[in-house]
Amino acid sequence: MPFYVSLLQTAFHVELAQIMPIVLVMLAVGLATGILQAALQIEDTTFSLLPKIFAMVALGMTGGFGALTGFEHLAVGFITQAPIYVRHTWS
Secondary structure, eight states: OOHHHHHHHHHHHHHHHHHHHHHHHHHHHHHHHHHHHHHHTOOOHHHHHHHHHHHHHHHHHHTGGGHHHHHHHHHHHHHHTHHHHHHSOOO
């Protein structure tokens, strides 16, 4: 496997590992809101939007399950190993 493909694979794995909990929380909030709207027959768009906004604000304030830290570790790893990457053959 070429070197650049392994770098991309590492980046995609870290991205998915860090973003998946956030996506699952938003999916759960959207699903719960949709079920509640259907059960109570509420057609107000504000009711469907506010819980998602509150969930995103809460995730942003708590650091999003450490997503920023994970991306920071990826960037630091790539930057500290940059001299090795420059001298490495890319094919």
